[in-house]
Amino acid sequence: MEVTFKLNGETVTCPVTTKSTLLRLLRDELKLTGTKNGCEHGDCGACSVIVDGKLEKSCIYPARNLDGKEVLTIEGVSNSDGTPSDLQQAFLDAGATQCGYCTPGMIMAGEALLLKNNNPTRQDIREAISENLCRCTGYQQIVDAIQATAKSRLNGGAK
Amino acid sequence: MSENLKYVGNPNSKAADGIEKILGKAKYVGDMTLPGMLYAKLLTSPVPHAKIVELDVKPALAVEGVKAVITADDFVDHGFFGWPVKDMYVLAYQKVRYVGDPIAVVAAESEAAAAAGVAAIKLKLEELPVVSDMHKALDPDAALVPLEPQIGDGNLLVTHLVRNGDPEPILAECDVVVDESYNFQAQEHGYIETEGVFAIPEPGGTVVVFANDQSPHINRDNTAGMLGLPAEAVRVIQPPVGGSFGGKDDHVYQFTGQAAKLALITGRPVRLVLTREESLATSYKRAAAHAHLKIGMSKDGVIRAAKTEYLADSGAYASQTPLSAWRASMHLAGAYRYEAATVDTKAVYTNNGYAGAFRGFGNTQAAAASEVAIDELAARIGMDPIEFRLKNCLRTGDKAFTGNTIDHEAGLTQCLEWVRDQSGWAEKREALGFKTGDDVLKGIGVACYFHGSGLGGEGTDYARITLTVERDHSVTLQSGLTDYGQGSRTVFTLIAAESLGVTPERIVMLRPDTDTALETGPTVASRASIVGGNATKVTAGKLVQKLNMAAADLLGCSLEQINRHGEDFIGPNEEPLAIEAVIDHAFAMGLQMSSQGYWQIPVIHWDFEKGTGTPYYTYSFGAQVAQVEVAKATGKIQVTSVWASHDGGKIIFPKGAHGQLMGGITQGLGYALTEGFSYKDGYPQKKNLKEYHLPTSLDVPEMETHFVETNLAEGPFGAKNLAEPVMIAIAPAIANAVFHATTVRCRDFPISADWLKSQLG
Numbered sequence: 015m016e017v018t019f020k021l022n023g024e025t026v027t028c029p030v031t032t033k034s035t036l037l038r039l040l041r042d043e044l045k046l047t048g049t050k051n052g053c054e055h056g057d058c059g060a061c062s063v064i065v066d067g068k069l070e071k072s073c074i075y076p077a078r079n080l081d082g083k084e085v086l087t088i089e090g091v092s093n094s095d096g097t098p099s100d101l102q103q104a105f106l107d108a109g110a111t112q113c114g115y116c117t118p119g120m121i122m123a124g125e126a127l128l129l130k131n132n133n134p135t136r137q138d139i140r141e142a143i144s145e146n147l148c149r150c151t152g153y154q155q156i157v158d159a160i161q162a163t164a165k166s167r168l169n170g171g172a173k
Numbered sequence: 174m175s176e177n178l179k180y181v182g183n184p185n186s187k188a189a190d191g192i193e194k195i196l197g198k199a200k201y202v203g204d205m206t207l208p209g210m211l212y213a214k215l216l217t218s219p220v221p222h223a224k225i226v227e228l229d230v231k232p233a234l235a236v237e238g239v240k241a242v243i244t245a246d247d248f249v250d251h252g253f254f255g256w257p258v259k260d261m262y263v264l265a266y267q268k269v270r271y272v273g274d275p276i277a278v279v280a281a282e283s284e285a286a287a288a289a290g291v292a293a294i295k296l297k298l299e300e301l302p303v304v305s306d307m308h309k310a311l312d313p314d315a316a317l318v319p320l321e322p323q324i325g326d327g328n329l330l331v332t333h334l335v336r337n338g339d340p341e342p343i344l345a346e347c348d349v350v351v352d353e354s355y356n357f358q359a360q361e362h363g364y365i366e367t368e369g370v371f372a373i374p375e376p377g378g379t380v381v382v383f384a385n386d387q388s389p390h391i392n393r394d395n396t397a398g399m400l401g402l403p404a405e406a407v408r409v410i411q412p413p414v415g416g417s418f419g420g421k422d423d424h425v426y427q428f429t430g431q432a433a434k435l436a437l438i439t440g441r442p443v444r445l446v447l448t449r450e451e452s453l454a455t456s457y458k459r460a461a462a463h464a465h466l467k468i469g470m471s472k473d474g475v476i477r478a479a480k481t482e483y484l485a486d487s488g489a490y491a492s493q494t495p496l497s498a499w500r501a502s503m504h505l506a507g508a509y510r511y512e513a514a515t516v517d518t519k520a521v522y523t524n525n526g527y528a529g530a531f532r533g534f535g536n537t538q539a540a541a542a543s544e545v546a547i548d549e550l551a552a553r554i555g556m557d558p559i560e561f562r563l564k565n566c567l568r569t570g571d572k573a574f575t576g577n578t579i580d581h582e583a584g585l586t587q588c589l590e591w592v593r594d595q596s597g598w599a600e601k602r603e604a605l606g607f608k609t610g611d612d613v614l615k616g617i618g619v620a621c622y623f624h625g626s627g628l629g630g631e632g633t634d635y636a637r638i639t640l641t642v643e644r645d646h647s648v649t650l651q652s653g654l655t656d657y658g659q660g661s662r663t664v665f666t667l668i669a670a671e672s673l674g675v676t677p678e679r680i681v682m683l684r685p686d687t688d689t690a691l692e693t694g695p696t697v698a699s700r701a702s703i704v705g706g707n708a709t710k711v712t713a714g715k716l717v718q719k720l721n722m723a724a725a726d727l728l729g730c731s732l733e734q735i736n737r738h739g740e741d742f743i744g745p746n747e748e749p750l751a752i753e754a755v756i757d758h759a760f761a762m763g764l765q766m767s768s769q770g771y772w773q774i775p776v777i778h779w780d781f782e783k784g785t786g787t788p789y790y791t792y793s794f795g796a797q798v799a800q801v802e803v804a805k806a807t808g809k810i811q812v813t814s815v816w817a818s819h820d821g822g823k824i825i826f827p828k829g830a831h832g833q834l835m836g837g838i839t840q841g842l843g844y845a846l847t848e849g850f851s852y853k854d855g856y857p858q859k860k861n862l863k864e865y866h867l868p869t870s871l872d873v874p875e876m877e878t879h880f881v882e883t884n885l886a887e888g889p890f891g892a893k894n895l896a897e898p899v900m901i902a903i904a905p906a907i908a909n910a911v912f913h914a915t916t917v918r919c920r921d922f923p924i925s926a927d928w929l930k931s932q933l934g
Contacts, residue, residue: 047204048197050415052365053449057862060365088197102195106187109828112836113658114194115201115366115415140870147862149363149416150658152835153870155828 019080021046022090034077036070037061040087048088048118052147059146062119062126063087069126071145088118091125100171101125101163108159112150119146124160134164181671181890184827189663189682190413190656199413202369202385203446210371211240211280213435213445214287216294217455218269218276221305221524221855222316225268225276227297233279236293238286241438243431244277249401252430256391258330258491260319261423263399263430269298270318270489271526272856273454275427280435280443303524303855304328307461307486310521318489318522328522330487331495333502334784337576338513340469340478347469347477351549355466355542356921358849359486360459361859362531363840363867364657366415368425368456369446372432379406380433385414386425388695390653393687399430400437404687407433411685417657418840419530419697423492424456450860458850460494460520460528460535461486464505464542474556476547476565478513479506479574483539485520485528492529494520496631499781501535503630503788506574507543508585508623509565514574516784524855530697532840533901536624541922544620544905549918557602558619558909559593567623567794577787584820584881585794589621591818591879592798601800607916614803614933616914620905621796624898625789627700630779635771636704637691638712640669642720642766646753648675650682653693654705659896660829661701667825668706668889672713673720674737675752691769699894702825704772706889712770719766723759724750775887791885793893795819797838797902800874801910808930810846810911814874815903820881822893827880830895834878837900843868845904849923 018027021044028039037054040046040063049072052060056074063072064086091099098106101124111117120143127134127142134142139157148156180186193199230242245251245266252263265276279290302316309315310328318328344350371383379402386392389409397407409429414421428445435443447455463484470476483501487494498520506514531537551561567573569583592598596617605615627634639651650669656662662682670677683689693705720742721735728735728744735742741749759766779786800814817834824830847866851858859865884891908919917932 041204045206047200050201050366051203052367053862055449055861055863057449058365092196096196098192098195105195106191109188109832111188111191111194112660112829112832113364113366113416114191114199114413115364117194118197121195136875144869144871147363147365147867147869148836149365149418149840149867150836151832152837152839152876153873154835154876155832157870 015078017078017080019082020084022087030077032078036063036072036075036077036080039077040072046087046089050115050118059123060116060119062122062146064122064126067129069123088121091121100166104159104163108155108162110151110155110159116146116148120148120156127160128164128167132164133168136161178671178890180667180677181825182823182827186663186667186826186828188660188829189666189677201366201415202371202383202412205371205383207373207442210442210444211282211439212284212287213278213280213432213443214291215275215451216277216291216296217451218265218272218274220269220298220300221272221303222301223269223298224301225265226299227295228277229295230277232293232295233290236286236290238282239279239290241280241435242277242290242294243434247434248399248430252399254395254399254426255491257495258323260323261490263427267320268301271524273526274489275455278431278435280439305523305525305852305855307463307484307521307523310523318524330491330520330522331498333499333518335502335514335516335575336784337515337574340480340513340515343478343513344467344469344480348472349550349553350467350469351546351553352467353546353549353920355464355545357462357538357541358851358923359461359528360531360844360848361453361850361865362418362420364416364418364420367447367449367452368421368428370425370428370432371442371444372436373442374436374440380436381408381410382429382433383410383412384425384429385421386411387417387422387655387657387697389655389685389687390692391695392426392429395426396430396433400433408688411655414657418532419534420456421657423529449862453860453865454857457492457527457529459531459537460497462538464538466542466546468546468550470550472554474554474561474564476509476511479511481505481516483516483518486523486525487520488523488525488527490527492527494528497530497535499631501539503575503625504536504539504623505543507540507547508567508621508794509574510567510571511574525852526857532837532897534698534897537844537901540622540901541905544902545908545920548909548912559589559598562621563589566621575788576785579792581791581885582883583794584883585621585623587881588794588796588818588820591881592619592796592816595877596798596816598798606913612805614805614914616910617798617800618906618909618913619796619798620902620909622898622902623792623794626791626793626894627703627774627789628698629777629789634700634704634774635694636708637693637769637771638705638708639691639767639769640712640716642716642756644760646756648673648680650680651690652705653685653690654701655685655696659833660826661705663826663829664702665705665709668709669713672710673717675740699896702892703888703894704774706825706892707772708770710889711772712768715768715770719759719764720755723762723764724755726762727755727758791893793819793821793895793898795898795902797906799903799906799910801907801914803911803914803929805933808926808933810907810924810926812842812874812907815876817876818879818881819895819899820883821895822885822888823882823891824880825890825892830880831878833896834899835876838876838903839868839873841900841903842873842907844922845907846923847872
């Protein structure tokens with residue numbers, strides 16, 4: 015079977031099987047390796063992407079359900095000139111990336127939160143990233159980065 | 174430090190390798206693909222202990238897409254390796270010793286074909302009696318786990334001792350003696366990226382391996398040995414590594430050897446990346462351990478003597494347990510003054526998954542045991558736990574329980590005072606604490622630590638660094654010391670920039686690569702910043718001399734007349750000379766604009782036979798306070814606040830250092846509460862991240878972190894180590910807070926909610 019969907023703003027059509035997952039489609043077929051594979055069972059969140067505005071674990075998201083959907087991955091978050099988005103830059107500025115393996119999924123979780131809540135509390139942020147495991151940072155600088163971005167966007171900062 | 178530093182210690186410095194990570198462009202080993210690549214898959218042992226009666230790989234070779242299958246028989250000496258104890262094979266030889274022990278590897282055109290190949294291998298095992306309880310491993314009738322006894326008889330792996338006077342007569346006259354046992358389950362590292370290697374055969378029979386290990390040079394030497402090749406025929410490159418915490422060495426060496434062999438046999442690139450389940454089953458853990466501490470004091474609260482024992486479960490193989498058990502021994506009585514203290518340590522083999530290096534390296538267990546025991550002593554005489562620690566803890570010039578003098582500046586009292594003042598300790602000790610009738614019990618507890626710097630008595634502690642000024646005016650930095658998230662690439666970059674007087678942006682750090690970086694020992698023991706930082710400084714000094722020679726030549730002055738203003742060189746005529754012009758002139762003069770530098774930690778000596786000497790040349794110190802809430806109905810513990818202060822000397826990369834501190838606390842919080850990798854009759858009880866709970870953002874509270882910046886003259890710009898010790902105080906601090914909240918003393922880790930509930934009636 016085939017699915018046609020929007021990936022980071024571009025329309026793509028891909029053959030998929032009933033077993034294919036969005037993660038495997040992104041990484042193995044489309045060579046977008048920014049989305050990470052940490053457990054392939056939906057337990058760690060490293061593979062998080064945004065589908066139709068909602069945070070999804072791509073490792074358990076059936077590729078056959080993608081028809082007509084809009085998918086945003088870490089590669090689509092950066093500015094069009096390839097520079098980091100405000101949230102990506104905030105991760106670097108806050109010291110929120112150490113080994114970096116959870117970072118793309120965390121950034122997607124942050125983006126998904128900010129899409130629906132432009133003024134989150136620290137507890138809101140902690141809840142929004144609670145299914146994304148990070149073993150390096152202890153989460154606090156990640157919360158700092160997402161909070162700083164929310165504040166800057168509220169103050170009219172460019173996305 | 175009197176130096177006016179620009180980059181070192183600058184709170185705005187950012188991770189030097191962060192940009193590729195936030196953009197999703199960093200290529201971890203599992204992200205790499207090559208045309209014609211093959212996928213490798215492991216066959217691992219389903220049982221804890223068995224003789225391999227039959228291992229026939231021919232049926233696997235008949236599976237469509239399978240290109241090669243290897244076993245121990247395909248390697249020199251069956252791929253026998255290991256350090257400090259040689260007892261491992263690249264693949265199981267003669268028998269399997271734990272559930273997850275790798276037996277064979279299949280390389281195939283696809284992951285599915287590789288899995289089909291694994292399923293087709295004909296394996297016949299004859300099960301052997303299982304040793305699963307470390308306390309029974311030395312029983313005369315216990316089955317032998319290694320192929321040959323390591324030392325003496327049976328399953329004894331190693332013994333260590335500390336002999337500092339005779340504690341027995343002192344303990345006999347002590348007014349108060351705590352005599353208790355503390356138990357620790359194993360802990361999984363929980364790096365979010367699983368283990369992976371990618372081997373690429375080259376023309377002429379050599380092989381390149383990208384491996385997410387910690388110590389590429391050791392990996393290269395092991396691999397070359399297994400393959401029967403000279404070291405030059407194997408090149409190990411470290412891509413970005415998605416976390417390690419001590420956890421990606423020995424078994425990654427196995428995978429490297431396996432993938433390299435498969436690549437050489439098939440002539441095609443071979444990638445082996447573990448699934449999470451394979452990683453949890455196959456990888457080594459923090460050793461499960463048992464500590465028995467007998468500590469005595471006078472009734473006015475002066476600690477006098479300790480007699481202690483430690484038993485570590487090394488599991489199926491030795492890996493780093495002989496050394497982590499030694500570090501546990503060197504810290505078991507804690508950061509306090511004693512008139513006399515002894516330690517008797519044993520590590521044993523069992524058929525549990527094996528134990529190896531993990532952040533804290535034995536001091537995680539040792540500090541947790543001693544800090545709960547110290548809390549018990551304070552409670553016995555009703556003294557405030559922080560006051561008790563301040564009364565007895567190590568200060569500059571004191572002798573540690575191992576008998577050596579703390580002759581560098583010790584910041585432990587400042588750390589204790591900071592967490593006391595910042596946490597509102599006195600008021601909270603009054604306001605919180607056990608109250609009958611409360612459904613939510615609240616408490617606050619403290620723990621502190623010392624942690625020997627670097628390898629200490631484990632081995633020579635050195636590093637080499639190469640710095641090269643390029644014709645495009647950039648500076649490349651090369652080291653065999655690696656960064657798996659802890660920030661050493663940034664630390665080296667900042668030190669190189671500071672020492673050369675150039676901006677950090679000018680410095681390009683190459684990937685660790687055994688073909689181009691100098692051999693530099695392992696990246697372990699939180700030693701990279703100190704040894705690598707100093708080697709960077711030494712190397713930069715040599716390059717600065719060359720740059721100054723070129724500048725002096727251009728300006729027609731002496732070397733001594735050269736001053737620096739930013740990147741510019743200023744001579745007697747005060748006209749600034751741009752660094753680009755100086756570099757161009759240096760090349761024109763024919764200077765070789767590359768330097769190498771070596772630095773070694775001052776040599777100390779520990780007598781392993783006598784249990785006396787100086788285990789480490791210096792120590793870092795710290796204290797942490799945890800505030801908790803315990804739900805009486807469930808026994809569930811929620812940590813609501815943490816205050817942490819660490820004496821790490823000069824902090825070179827503040828954002829990274831605070832991140833290390835908070836990340837360490839989080840790993841220790843998991844150790845205290847939600848993790849615990851246990852075995853039943855040798856079978857692991859947790860197989861995935863649904864069952865093994867790493868702390869989430871909701872388990873971890875907001876933390877206040879702080880550094881006491883004492884000065885270590887030998888450290889680069891005064892720096893000491895910090896990556897490991899920052900994780901070890903939180904588990905006992907939580908246990909001590911739970912005691913304050915509930916009057917229940919927790920001596921087994923992780924603290925089971927069900928058990929705590931049962932204690933609360």
